[in-house]
Amino acid sequence: MDRYNHQEIEQKWQKIWDEKKLYLTDIHKKTDNGNFYLLDMFPYPSGDGLHMGHTEGYSATDIFYRHKRMLGYNVLHPQGFDSFGLPAENYAIKTGTHPAETTETNSANYIQQWKSLGLGHDFDNIIKTSDPSYYQWTQWLFGEFYKNDLVYKKTDTVNWCDSCNTTIANEQVEDGHCERCKSEIIQKEIPTWSYKITDFADALIDDLETVDWPEATKKKQINWIGKSEGSEIDFAIKDREEVISVFTTRADTLFGATYLVLAPEHQLIQELSNTITNFAEVQAYIDTTAKKTELDRLESKEKTGVQLQGVTAINPANNQEIPVYIADYALVNYATGAVMAVPAHDERDFEFATKFELPINYVVAKHLNKSEDISHHSKGVYAIIQNSTGEFLIQHFSKRDFYWWPGGTKEGEETDEDTLKREIQEETGYFDFEIKEVLTEFYIDYPHDSGLGRKHLKAYRVVLHSEDTKEVNLMDDEVADNIKLMWMTEEDIRKNIPSHHSRIPFIIETIDSHKQKKCLPSVGTVINSGEFDGMSSNDAKVAITKKVGGRMKSTYRLRDWSLSRQRYWGCPIPVVYDPQGNSHFVGEENLPWLLPTDVDFVPTGTSPLENSQELKDRVTNLFGEGWVAEYDTMDTFVDSSWYFLRYPDMHNTNEFCSKEILRQWQPVDLYIGGAEHTYMHLLYARFFVKALHKIGIVDFVEPFKMLRHQGMVNDKEGKKMSKSKGNVVNPDDMVERFGADAVRTYMMFAAPLEDDVIWNEDNIVGVYRFLEKVWALTDKVSEGHNEAVEKELHKLIKAVGDQLSELKYNTAVSDMMKFINMASKEESISQDQLFRFIQLLSPYAPHIADEISERLGTGLVLESVWPTYNEDKLADETVTIGVQINGKRRGDITVSPDATQEEVLTASHSESTIKKWLDEGETRKVIYIPGKILNIIVG
């Protein structure tokens, strides 16, 4: 028979499939297994065409599609184009070609490429988001959002790309640069429309539990949304009506708040301008900040700021008067735009306070030892006594070689002060001293037999005024211990006290941190906070918030989605303004609200649509004199946030999708695409569905039940392909040289779907040889039945089917290779057996499958029914199991799969290589796992 010629057969079958409309989906068709919605991330039709990454993702869904269809599902496997966007517009600016024209040319090229890969999409029914028949529904949905208060316009500080001349969303800023053109992003005050995605922040986190997505992707979205739970607390301003609200996750440190910081853009600053005595200086700082790009702010780590002279805030916890600053480390867009600064326990506040010489007050002590529940412990005090030179008084229990701080653990006294006074005098004789602050708290576990259990101790710093003493009054056991009092310097303690007396070095550390003014950001026990002393940080967060009239609250890193773009090639925002400047939705009857064509593309910083006379006339004619259009267009991510809802009913001119079809086809069963869409597209699409659910348009809350990512396709060295490196591999070239079947199969074989694939032309020959072997098998077809092949085939049907459902394509291909290697060595294979194998192969290599099928006379493989297997053909007659002696493998034996332990042991003894190990000693134990392993313990 003739040689395998991929070019010839692939072109032949692509033509046949096209003519037969093999991939046409009838969404109303009834099938045994019902509907399955399988979705690819649709591409932007770039002039560069498909890249290898696309090829992998699209091949993956196509394989799944063919399998599902042969299993009897009605599978929707659509394609389309995310065709609005900047590249076409930029190309238009350069060449004068209208974006619509570029889009047409590029789309046609993509479709050609898809077909040449043998992808089974219905190319007669594709979506282009730039078609009025599509974007009229983007606009209709905008109208629904508008009516339901889910989109609003306000002047806001937005990310502005000077090169693209447009605002961009937070998600589209990468490292301070524009995601598209890589130029620096600046902050600009601009009127902009925004979707209220933050209304759904909690649902966007919680509902992830209901979908089958990669865990990493879920976690990334959760991080991106950035929920933090904390408190909102109001600080009064002295002699003013206004209050400053701050958000904090550390209300337990409120007593340590020694100043406040407002973001430079905070609106209160202007309101207080008459009170601020150095307003000129303040305004100058605000102006400087405004000029900084996002990147400047990130790069200049050094803290800057200006005090608002004349403004004093009151710390509601202790009524202390504290200064107020503005500084750009407070961000206007996050929470209230104001921070209560606790330099002792927050790194950023600490840095600022150090620079501006602000007080650092410690109000949380780190635990020496962890204890979750304070309430069940008895309490005591602990005195850390210092003399005038700063030395510490230590007790050395010479009999037990034990060091202790003077002080006591007795109870009964009303206050800690009483206990301390009594104890210090009894044990040391000192009486003229002053009790200072709480340094830390900790726990001591006494031995079980002592009956003392666990004690919770507070360590107070005590300073002696005089070293005069009165009579010492020790208890009997204390006398017996032969206690010596000694004054030690910090250094002495570090050097001489052994480290197992951990609490003494620990307290020295703590004192040292306080003295050296170190920042201690961890949670622990509240100290120096009046009635809250001794409370755990977590309890104190709630208690202190409550005490000062604050509110427990969550804030989010996620911000509303700013959708206005000052560009041409996008979906027009369907809004007009009346002569008073109020906005109105243009109304359903005026949809599609067409993108005007009489527009100069060259960007000027204002929206290109402003130059359209047609648009102006349209508005005047429809609404009257004095009315003006909205000139901005929508972010292209709006278009792609709902396209999957349109596919099943894309020709519907009355609705974006009928209720009936929504119910039958949504949500998407399996979605495959790159992980780079985690923050933008996937988050926005989820928001859209949740918003539509709230409005009552859809009855589900998550758009994509199951999501998988394909990895990237890298070059031979594993490096990312890029134009600048000149290592980009063109899929068309590969298809021409190796054929679509080999390219598809190799991509699936080279690595698990979600891992990166290394594109190495030297390796694809392995897959090509495999296909040649399959081809050669047609020469062996004969009438007789080959039972050996039959058994392997049944195993293969099960393995490949299971692996396909789990998207483990790489091992499925390897199993098929094994089968072919086996079958190639056989004398013959029946026509029926070869056909069933071809069915298994066809999702990966559909062209060769149909060609062989035609030669076998078995018709189009996609229209056949996926083969089944018999359980009883899966079992082997014999099985080889490993024999271990003392856990080390010493040989193997071949037995029947249901051999008893006795039989296996006997077989082992008759194997000379094993027997010599068995003779080493007596058999003490035998572990036999049927079909797997025999382990004999000899000793």
Place this chain on the structure above:
RNA sequence: GCCAGAGUGGCGGAAUUGGUAGACGCGCACGACUCAAACUCGUGUUCCUUCGGGAGUGGGGGUUCGAUUCCCCCCUCUGGUACCA
């Protein structure tokens, strides 16, 4: 810094309810075919070895008859994110 994920032959990778580590493929070596080369086919291919064995899944410890798989500590790499209070 924080949050994920991953470390297995020369290379891509396989095996995880704990049970023969290295499937399948590339490469390499040898052999057959050939005047020769390529193709193809066959055999071998983790490392060390005194050919008895020994070591081995990033490193160290632990649990177990048995660990790539489970637990603890550490190292390295990749990706994401970062003045988010």
